[in-house]
Amino acid sequence: MKTSADQPETATAAIEFARVSHTYNGSGFPTIRDISLRVEPGERLGILGPNGAGKTTLVRVALGLLVPSSGSVTVFGRAPAEARAARWIGYVPQRSVAELAFPLSVQQVVAMPTGVGMKPWKRPGVRAQEAVSRALALTGCGGFADLPIGRVSGGQLQRAMIARALAAEPRLLVLDEPTIGIDATGQQQFAKMLSLVQEELGVTVVIVTHDLRTIAAGCDRVACLHGSLHAHVSPEGLTPAVLAEVFRHEVEGIFGSVHIDAHTAAECDDPTHDHGHAPTDGCGGEGGIRADD
Amino acid sequence: MRTIDYLFGSPEMASLFWPAVVVGVLVALLCAVLSPLVVLKRMSFIGQGVSHAAFGGVGLAMALGLGAGSAGDWQVVAVVGLSCVAAALGIAVLNDRQGVNADTAIGIVLVTAMAAGFLLIEHAAGVMRARGETPGFGIESVLFGSMLGVRWGDVALAAAVVVGELGVLWWWRRRLVFWAFDEVGAASGGIGTAGVRTMLLVLLALAVVVTMRLAGVVLVTAFLVLPGATALRCSTKLWRVVGLSAVQGVVGVVLGLVVSFELDWQPGPAIVLSQVGIYAGVCAAGAVKRRGAVE
Numbered sequence: 001m002k003t004s005a006d007q008p009e010t011a012t013a014a015i016e017f018a019r020v021s022h023t024y025n026g027s028g029f030p031t032i033r034d035i036s037l038r039v040e041p042g043e044r045l046g047i048l049g050p051n052g053a054g055k056t057t058l059v060r061v062a063l064g065l066l067v068p069s070s071g072s073v074t075v076f077g078r079a080p081a082e083a084r085a086a087r088w089i090g091y092v093p094q095r096s097v098a099e100l101a102f103p104l105s106v107q108q109v110v111a112m113p114t115g116v117g118m119k120p121w122k123r124p125g126v127r128a129q130e131a132v133s134r135a136l137a138l139t140g141c142g143g144f145a146d147l148p149i150g151r152v153s154g155g156q157l158q159r160a161m162i163a164r165a166l167a168a169e170p171r172l173l174v175l176d177e178p179t180i181g182i183d184a185t186g187q188q189q190f191a192k193m194l195s196l197v198q199e200e201l202g203v204t205v206v207i208v209t210h211d212l213r214t215i216a217a218g219c220d221r222v223a224c225l226h227g228s229l230h231a232h233v234s235p236e237g238l239t240p241a242v243l244a245e246v247f248r249h250e251v252e253g254i255f256g257s258v259h260i261d262a263h264t265a266a267e268c269d270d271p272t273h274d275h276g277h278a279p280t281d282g283c284g285g286e287g288g289i290r291a292d293d
Numbered sequence: 294m295r296t297i298d299y300l301f302g303s304p305e306m307a308s309l310f311w312p313a314v315v316v317g318v319l320v321a322l323l324c325a326v327l328s329p330l331v332v333l334k335r336m337s338f339i340g341q342g343v344s345h346a347a348f349g350g351v352g353l354a355m356a357l358g359l360g361a362g363s364a365g366d367w368q369v370v371a372v373v374g375l376s377c378v379a380a381a382l383g384i385a386v387l388n389d390r391q392g393v394n395a396d397t398a399i400g401i402v403l404v405t406a407m408a409a410g411f412l413l414i415e416h417a418a419g420v421m422r423a424r425g426e427t428p429g430f431g432i433e434s435v436l437f438g439s440m441l442g443v444r445w446g447d448v449a450l451a452a453a454v455v456v457g458e459l460g461v462l463w464w465w466r467r468r469l470v471f472w473a474f475d476e477v478g479a480a481s482g483g484i485g486t487a488g489v490r491t492m493l494l495v496l497l498a499l500a501v502v503v504t505m506r507l508a509g510v511v512l513v514t515a516f517l518v519l520p521g522a523t524a525l526r527c528s529t530k531l532w533r534v535v536g537l538s539a540v541q542g543v544v545g546v547v548l549g550l551v552v553s554f555e556l557d558w559q560p561g562p563a564i565v566l567s568q569v570g571i572y573a574g575v576c577a578a579g580a581v582k583r584r585g586a587v588e
Contacts, residue, residue, distance in 0.1 A: 063480075063481050065480055065481070084480075084481060084482075084483050085483045086483075087482065087483050089481055090481075091477070091478060091481030091482075092478075093475065093477040093478055093481075097475055097476070097477045097478070098474055098475040098478065099333055099334065099473065099474055099475070101333055101525075102333055102470075102473070102474045102531070103329075103525065103528060103529045103530055103531045103533075103534045104470075104474065104531055105530075108531070109474065112467070112470070112471045112474070112478075112482075113471070113482045115467035115471075116467060116468060116471060116482055116483060116484060117483070118467070120463065120464045120465075120466070120467075148529040150529075161478075164478070165478075168482060174481075
């Protein structure tokens with residue numbers, strides 16, 4: 001997998017936020033403040049934050065669905081709306097957004113993006129059909145592709161939604177709370193599936209979540225968000241001090257089955273270590289955050 | 294049978310009733326194709342708001358003295374159509390830009406149209422009576438529909454709207470289905486979701502305009518809800534659902550008109566009760582089938 005270290009400094013960023021702030025109409029304060037963040041092509045970045053931290057706002061800005069109040073965003077060097085129109089962005093929303101009563105099979109849902117922009121009298125071509133088949137296979141949806149979308153399990157639905165995003169052959173895949181309601185085993189399977197997808201397609205992945213285990217399972221780097229960017233580190237650099245700052249009063253509730261190595265925690269409590277806004281390589285060390293096997 | 298007498302007895306009778314039959318089948322087909330989307334997107338209450346806007350439109354047309362009191366007149370149809378489209382767009386604007394809850398926005402539009410429509414119709418009828426003229430139709434026929442008022446001009450209008458709308462639906466089918474299934478996903482996939490929704494609202498408004506003459510503004514929602522609700526109980530495949538919905542809509546209208554002829558009922562209530570009967574029959578058949586499967 002490509003990581004930031006593999007990319008030349010001059011390479012076009014998959015996403016580049018430059019001092020981005022956004023304030024909703026009628027709100028007296030910005031939901032996100034002064035965010036500067038660069039996501040490298042081929043990287044898997046986790047954006048971690050509690051509810052109300054501005055994660056969805058950040059995603060909507062990256063998708064071009066919201067215009068930032070200040071600052072600028074580019075996706076592979078283009079304005080987000082242009083990138084979206086070019087179908088460079090595959091977005092997987094939280095599952096509650098879709099109308100699951102729709103009489104559609106999993107395969108029909110996955111094939112949806114291939115028909116957009118096509119002349120009404122034309123049928124999807126061979127390349128589009130191959131993209132759908134590949135997306136179904138990579139995400140492990142082949143076994144239930146003919147089932148109605150409303151009758152698959154939560155984990156299967158999540159995979160189908162990712163397959164749908166991949167069927168459009170995007171360069172960037174944005175996943176909003178992808179493992180909500182999925183158990184620890186399912187999360188490990190999910191991380192393996194993402195690794196396979198990135199290996200095969202070279203797609204850049206951004207995962208937005210409040211679940212630490214999702215971040216721990218395979219992200220190259222993690223950006224901690226609570227209005228502003230509190231830290232930008234490797235998953236191993238997520239120390240109790242960093243998490244306490246991000247989650248404030250929610251620290252106890254978020255640990256779940258994640259272990260934090262006391263040695264790494266002590267090492268990273270050093271205030272000079274990885275608490276800035278600029279990208280770093282993380283705290284390093286052998287401990288930090290890891291998901292239970 | 295009165296049905297045979299009315300439709301085939303004499304040329305005079307046939308010219309009186311055939312337009313209603315043809316319009317009924319055409320609008321049933323159109324509404325039934327829209328119906329699964331309306332049901333799945335939970336837009337039935339929007340249909341109700343838009344159809345009641347037609348009542349206000351009729352009142353406005355009468356108050357303006359258009360069509361000499363006849364809703365079949367093109368001027369009246371234009372005013373009613375514009376009222377429905379304005380109501381649909383008003384609901385969308387209130388909901389999207391003013392942050393008003395959809396139910397509240399629809400409720401505001403619905404009661405405003407009904408109150409204004411009632412006062413305007415009463416006012417226009419009073420003016421006509423003072424001049425010694427008889428109003429072309431009463432409030433009851435606007436609310437619950439009328440068969441005798443449907444003319445060949447209405448057939449031409451209904452045919453044009455149905456062909457046009459079915460063409461637009463076919464052209465936009467992939468975007469519509471994507472949007473209806475997942476608005477956020479569709480937006481991120483490069484679909485202009487506001488445009489798709491506005492288009493659907495306008496299509497609904499025009500469908501209401503051509504349906505209300507027969508069914509009345511109160512009952513037109515049944516045309517947009519019952520066929521889709523019935524078909525969704527029968528299949529889990531989208532295009533089969535659309536086909537079954539069309540069949541249910543057309544069968545419901547034909548059955549309802551026959552009942553209306555035979556029992557001398559208003560066509561709107563007869564058609565709606567026929568459609569409800571089919572829906573209830575399908576529900577009952579499904580329950581029997583499930584019980585059989587369990588045993």
